Amino acid sequence: MGARTFAEKVLSRASGKDAQAGEIVTAKIDLAMSHENSALVLKAFKEMGAKRIKEPDKLVILFDHRVPASTVKAAESHKVVREFVRQEGIGTFYDLREGVCHEVLPSKGHVLPGMLVVGTDSHTTTHGALGAFATGIGATEMAAIWALGELWLRVPETMRLVMDGGLPPMVSAKDAILHVIGKMGADGADYQCVEFTGDVVERLSIAGRMVLSNMSVEMGAKAGVCFPDAKTEQFLSSRTQIPWHPVHTDDGAKVKVIKHFDLSELSPQVAKPHAVDNVVSVDQVRGMSIDQAFIGSCTNGRLEDLMAAEGVLRGKKASDKVRLIVAPASRDIYLEAIERGIIASLVRSGAIVLNPGCGPCLGAHEGLLAPGERCIATTNRNFRGRMGSPEAEIYLASPATVAASAIKGEIADPREVVP
Amino acid sequence: MIRGRAWLFGDHINTDLIIPGRYLDDYSPENLVKHVMEAADPSFAKQVAKGDIIVAGRNFGCGSSREQAPLALKLAGVSGVIAVSFARIFFRNAVNVGLPVIICPQAHVLLRHGEDVEVDLDRGLVRSVLTGKELRFEPLPKFLVEILDNGGLVPYVRERLREE
Numbered sequence: 300m301g302a303r304t305f306a307e308k309v310l311s312r313a314s315g316k317d318a319q320a321g322e323i324v325t326a327k328i329d330l331a332m333s334h335e336n337s338a339l340v341l342k343a344f345k346e347m348g349a350k351r352i353k354e355p356d357k358l359v360i361l362f363d364h365r366v367p368a369s370t371v372k373a374a375e376s377h378k379v380v381r382e383f384v385r386q387e388g389i390g391t392f393y394d395l396r397e398g399v400c401h402e403v404l405p406s407k408g409h410v411l412p413g414m415l416v417v418g419t420d421s422h423t424t425t426h427g428a429l430g431a432f433a434t435g436i437g438a439t440e441m442a443a444i445w446a447l448g449e450l451w452l453r454v455p456e457t458m459r460l461v462m463d464g465g466l467p468p469m470v471s472a473k474d475a476i477l478h479v480i481g482k483m484g485a486d487g488a489d490y491q492c493v494e495f496t497g498d499v500v501e502r503l504s505i506a507g508r509m510v511l512s513n514m515s516v517e518m519g520a521k522a523g524v525c526f527p528d529a530k531t532e533q534f535l536s537s538r539t540q541i542p543w544h545p546v547h548t549d550d551g552a553k554v555k556v557i558k559h560f561d562l563s564e565l566s567p568q569v570a571k572p573h574a575v576d577n578v579v580s581v582d583q584v585r586g587m588s589i590d591q592a593f594i595g596s597c598t599n600g601r602l603e604d605l606m607a608a609e610g611v612l613r614g615k616k617a618s619d620k621v622r623l624i625v626a627p628a629s630r631d632i633y634l635e636a637i638e639r640g641i642i643a644s645l646v647r648s649g650a651i652v653l654n655p656g657c658g659p660c661l662g663a664h665e666g667l668l669a670p671g672e673r674c675i676a677t678t679n680r681n682f683r684g685r686m687g688s689p690e691a692e693i694y695l696a697s698p699a700t701v702a703a704s705a706i707k708g709e710i711a712d713p714r715e716v717v718p
Numbered sequence: 719m720i721r722g723r724a725w726l727f728g729d730h731i732n733t734d735l736i737i738p739g740r741y742l743d744d745y746s747p748e749n750l751v752k753h754v755m756e757a758a759d760p761s762f763a764k765q766v767a768k769g770d771i772i773v774a775g776r777n778f779g780c781g782s783s784r785e786q787a788p789l790a791l792k793l794a795g796v797s798g799v800i801a802v803s804f805a806r807i808f809f810r811n812a813v814n815v816g817l818p819v820i821i822c823p824q825a826h827v828l829l830r831h832g833e834d835v836e837v838d839l840d841r842g843l844v845r846s847v848l849t850g851k852e853l854r855f856e857p858l859p860k861f862l863v864e865i866l867d868n869g870g871l872v873p874y875v876r877e878r879l880r881e882e
Binding site for chain 1: 730732733734735738739740742743744745756757776777780781782783784785786803805806807810811814815859861870871872875876878879880
């Protein structure tokens, strides 16, 4: 066996054969997550005539997209899944109180380096930040995993994105990944396993690395991995007792594309409507009036994001013209932000604080946009109609940029607000 | 073989254009069919007919993993999607719900909106009924054709469970 990539190693182990890029393998799944669409999974599972879940201890189910239930239909879906989970006794069920799946699973110790993780959500790539191979799948194929414990996957080629030069003050992981997506394009990493390396990645916290892995799907990646190091070890040490081994790409393994990014002079970045790769420097859009500012989501709803926003807003008020909405990504984050006084400070600045969940990001509920309105958000997609009316506009940015914009009532550079 | 009118769309037709998240509290076919492609072409849901074929540019179906995207198209009568390229989860979901997906880089250049198109999935041919012009494409791997021929992943797994 010659030199192999991270993706080849994980999929070789999971399939029990020498898996090479381009091949289709049938792989055993280590961790399978589904949220509200578990109702769809369940429907397909029953239609398959499956009698029992093959490996219930590998499943995690939670609700985060419409919590607490936004409509009677949503409540019915929750109810159906809840009853099934009770009868079937699946591995872990968090119901609707823990928060967003891509924060809850890593923080509760479900995700380990080298694992093969799938989820019925495109942002499952987030878990790559811990060195897992993690990818999004559909509901019916999740039902097949419930029934059979395995799934076909094409072994992806590897693309390495090297981010060097450090990040200037007030410039974050979000600005870095928006810049990279802007350069690569919305399908620039289609079907690839993206490896994030370089000193920028090394210096980022696990939360920051999650931003990179999370948004790798916005350039089409199948998985987006940051390799384990001392920070990963530290993160996992308080969360799991299960031993794990890091998986790396061998020297000499076939990396199809390598791109270098020098981020030493990067300015805050903004993705303009209606595409995530429509990225400009904040100075090209500053001054545009906004109606709503949202801080949260699986991309940027973590403690360091709330702290970055609070740092900009502290002692200041959001503009009267702006609805500033904040949703911590999980109950644990919410609690810590309360205990540290961050929530109190944000509320004093005029923020409306929501329960942990996905709500506004996908336009499910809790802050939809009217025609003609403009929102700046820390989320991951600015597609037409995503957060409400198709006639509304969504701009994507970092927590600091969104907070600065909320104060000004217009898109603003956080470096102007916090000199 | 599938045959129907062509609906032309551009690049990066994302899942929020195909079926927005705000409608997905309701999984009923009626709801999905009512709102399909709403933000891409408001006339689509009313005018789409059984057999119609979507012909699009790059990266069709990018965005969410929501299986309701290919499902809504299929329930509305769409018999296949031809695109320059597909986002990976949409591609998988389409096969799994039994909606044929065809990767054919030139189709959106050759075909005109509203014209009749024939697709021979086995031989890998897209044909303009009006002009008779043909384009070749690489048929799907055998294993995916099997799932499609079965009508999607549900019947495929049902068969496997029966064998076990």
